[in-house]
Amino acid sequence: MSTFPASAFHRLTGLQSLPQPDVIPTRLPVVMMHGFGIGGSLRRGGHLHEQAMYLRMRGVRAYAPNVSPYNTVRARSQTWKRHIEHVLHETGAEAITIIAHSMGGLDARFLISQMGLHNCIAALVTVATPHRGSELANLVLKQPDSVRSWMADVADWLGTHIIENGSANSLQTVRELTPSFMQHSFNPNVPDHPNVRYWSYAGQAGRDTEVPLTPLLRYFNAYLYQREGCNDGFVSVDSAKWGTFKGVLDADHIRQVGMDAGFGGADFDANAFYANVAQDLANEGL
Template identity: 40%
Template sequence: MKWIEPKKYLKKLELSEFPQADIIQLKYPVLLCHGYGGFSTLLSPAPMHKPCMRLRSFGIHAFAPNIVPYGTISTRAEQWVRIMGILQDKYGYEKLNVVAHSMGGLDMRFAIAKLGADESVASLTTIATPHRGTSLAELVLNSPDTIREKLAEFVDWFGESIYPTTKSDAVAAVQQLTREYVTEKFNPSILNTDGVQYFSYSAAVGKGTEQPLHPIYRLQNQLIFQNEGINDSFVTDESAKWGKHLGTLPISHLEQIEIQVNKDRKPLVENFWLELAKNLKKSGL
């Protein structure tokens, strides 16, 4: 039997003086803005609740409120501005770092450019936001009229059931996510504002990559790939790039907000949110 020296064995049990992860001290708190849709609230108190709690575990003041899940950009932007005001009044925050997922990034670009939110926003980091639209929106709008109308009725009913204070408008919102609308109407009038730092993450999984994808999203991933190229099953890699591009994530649209994450994929998601927080710190935010 091989003899193990007691000192060598005990060395493995030696306590670290500070075993917890470092606190990430940011200058400003983080507001997480969710995108289009509300079905994720069946699994979580808010679409970005889990990322919010992850940021809080880093020692960051973070908030992930709910707004109307199926509304136009201007309607949603007004609600984000109202929420920012509530947080500033309640906690005395001077400014906030906004981290916006998917359509939430368009909402906040509108709020900054048109609603005076630039006074309250230090930075905007978008995650898989369709800054040049998405062909998925066009596929939805081009579905047979009967199917589209019935689906819209159900989605609006669901949206108003979970968020009854604002009328949902699922079809109008999807129309504002098309490539034509975003590139020809939205982008020319919604310009970046001086004094706000803009960052972005894009993502790509499935077709054209070596990254796995949940089978339920395989068809739309392939259709978007045929129309535009590699994507995260909702938005393409190229469409999501805006401001300073921080990288292409190997995680899907829902994995980014910690929904439907398999155990072996969890480290990728955890590392992404850690790197996002570190970027804000490194940028003096």
């Protein structure tokens, strides 16, 4: 028989004794909630669909439903509630945890505080959620009436047609994302529930960092930096802090959901990040 080295044969086949990824032993199902807009949905199952499938390969009962992307927190929350009820029924679980990106975190807070879901949501992890609003909302509202109306018409048409039974109210949604509305209306009326754990992450890129920024966000990043400081192109670090603050991600708002818009240049693995969050939940017995 040939004396072909065993080590060389192993390198050729690449066969591992345990090739499957480690299981993440979360006790509860995880619902991933997306934010405002359709950018993360193009040619995908949704903003966080890929990340949910990645978690499923690691044993997590992960779901990433979709709701109308250009509607208000109150309107979106009605659909989220139905999705959560479906998850609870399908899994037989008594509760879930939520990982929410951007505006999805506001939806989740509303569900917990105003719709009675504190009984079935054990923890909420928000990622780059504008808990104190974003000055970019004011930027949109300051545009000339004709420009603002055109933008709203386009967003409302997209929001209505991109999803079955879709609806939209983009201009009102933008009004409700302003710092003034968030800090003087939403936050006072949507308090945290003592039975729910709240964790948060912020994102940073561009100005005042060494993190590459998707070029499409360059103007927004600079505009927001002048008014709120370090940010991810849509949400400032300060605005994203809520509950137990877990840290800052070196990734802009788009890359946080696994997109690079074809520009590359960033070293951020969205799948690995959400897997780490799930592992943290498992470590807490959730």
